[in-house]
Amino acid sequence: MNTLFPDIIDSTSSPSDALPSVNRPAAPASTPENFLSLNYPLRPAWVEIDLNKLKRNFELIHRDKPKGLQVVSVVKDEGYGHGALAVARTALACGASFLAISTVEEAMALRDRGIPTRLLLLGDRQEAEFPWCLAHDLTCCVSEPQSIAKLGQLAARAGKRIPVHLKINTGMNRYGVRWDEVASLVDLIASTKSLFLEGALSHFAQSDETDKTFALLQLAHFNEALDIISERGCSLKLRHLCNSGGFLDLPQAHFDMVRLGILPLGVFPSSVCRRIPGIEPVMSVKARIAAIQNLQPGDTVGYGMRFKAESPRRIAVLPIGYGDSFPRVRNQGCALIHGRRAPLVGGVAMDAITVDITDIPTAQLWDEAVIMGRQGAEEITVHEVARLKNSVSYDILVGWRTRLPRLYVGQDVLP
Numbered sequence: 001m002n003t004l005f006p007d008i009i010d011s012t013s014s015p016s017d018a019l020p021s022v023n024r025p026a027a028p029a030s031t032p033e034n035f036l037s038l039n040y041p042l043r044p045a046w047v048e049i050d051l052n053k054l055k056r057n058f059e060l061i062h063r064d065k066p067k068g069l070q071v072v073s074v075v076k077d078e079g080y081g082h083g084a085l086a087v088a089r090t091a092l093a094c095g096a097s098f099l100a101i102s103t104v105e106e107a108m109a110l111r112d113r114g115i116p117t118r119l120l121l122l123g124d125r126q127e128a129e130f131p132w133c134l135a136h137d138l139t140c141c142v143s144e145p146q147s148i149a150k151l152g153q154l155a156a157r158a159g160k161r162i163p164v165h166l167k168i169n170t171g172m173n174r175y176g177v178r179w180d181e182v183a184s185l186v187d188l189i190a191s192t193k194s195l196f197l198e199g200a201l202s203h204f205a206q207s208d209e210t211d212k213t214f215a216l217l218q219l220a221h222f223n224e225a226l227d228i229i230s231e232r233g234c235s236l237k238l239r240h241l242c243n244s245g246g247f248l249d250l251p252q253a254h255f256d257m258v259r260l261g262i263l264p265l266g267v268f269p270s271s272v273c274r275r276i277p278g279i280e281p282v283m284s285v286k287a288r289i290a291a292i293q294n295l296q297p298g299d300t301v302g303y304g305m306r307f308k309a310e311s312p313r314r315i316a317v318l319p320i321g322y323g324d325s326f327p328r329v330r331n332q333g334c335a336l337i338h339g340r341r342a343p344l345v346g347g348v349a350m351d352a353i354t355v356d357i358t359d360i361p362t363a364q365l366w367d368e369a370v371i372m373g374r375q376g377a378e379e380i381t382v383h384e385v386a387r388l389k390n391s392v393s394y395d396i397l398v399g400w401r402t403r404l405p406r407l408y409v410g411q412d413v414l415p
Contacts, residue, residue: 042405044288044366045320048373049082051090052410054282057264058094064276065247069254071095072120072240074261075110076102081397082265082283083406085113091264092117100259104129107138120165123175130154134162141201143167143177145188152192163198164189165238166229170221171214172205179221186232199238199257200229207253208245208270215246219253248274267382267393281382284373285400288366289337291317292357301354302346306330315345316357318369323350325399326371327389335369338362339376342369372396 073091075084100120101107107119120139127150142148142164155162169176189197202222207215239255244263266281295309322328330347335355342355357363382393
């Protein structure tokens, strides 16, 4: 089994009715205790991915975008924690033109699972990766002459003429050739008969905030580079600059194609960017109450005794912790139980968090708790969890460890 794609868990009943079960190869009848058994009990904590919401989000984005604008679905880092294969299949079923990833390993995992679609490798490649790119039709971004020459040599040797995308540094100063220095690379690609310059791209450093000054400067730099490319006699098929924030707030920067990662997952990149009504988060993180403790005044909770009860309290233990990438906080945050907020008390341990359920008297062992997501009218957003970690939503989404099973609901949307 490819470790980049953990087994998909299928929920045939409501997750609130039964613990999730996993689709695994059946074990021999003589060894029912084998880990590969269909009946192997999983831990009562999991990440839940609603593919119906994912499909709906893609549909709303396609309805919102201008006609003819192509969409690249960015599925790097295991689809931002949602599962690259599930996101890729849904994106393609909903009309995405390309998939984008960051590593050859990510690309090969998709190819191994039967994804034939165009794959765009973001970032620069080391030369040892080029044979794999050629063999498996992976489209490379290029930004310096040595790599262009080597890729051209290998493509010529293989009898191929392959597309490349020129990465332009418009001010982020990460990858790419400086916007006013593109001419020599354009000429080199044009003179390399085994390559053709299909596209040019850059990346916004800040596209989703109210102040668009730097984003507009980057757009001007990108247009300057495009003018130089045109002056060299090259006609580009694909020009792409926008991420999710740019797609939402900078229509003048849409060009031919936009690269969307976090938006289809139902997470807006900032609190101030434009909203598309109806888009909802796809990921939830859940656990079940594994123990209940009744505290008397003066009792403490957890390592370091960071919480002391001043009155009789009822405490629920949830079997999820910083070992699963929940932020390691003390007396901050909450979980949702029976649609109400249960404040976190004490310190987060590797495998457990403790929450106060004194005001939720109906809570019982093995009731479902929501760590991130919605329950009833209440919601804990990814941004709220990110604030606990003093980080950003992207970090939280990709950070949930793979030891948390992924429970996919709404799998009927997959082709």
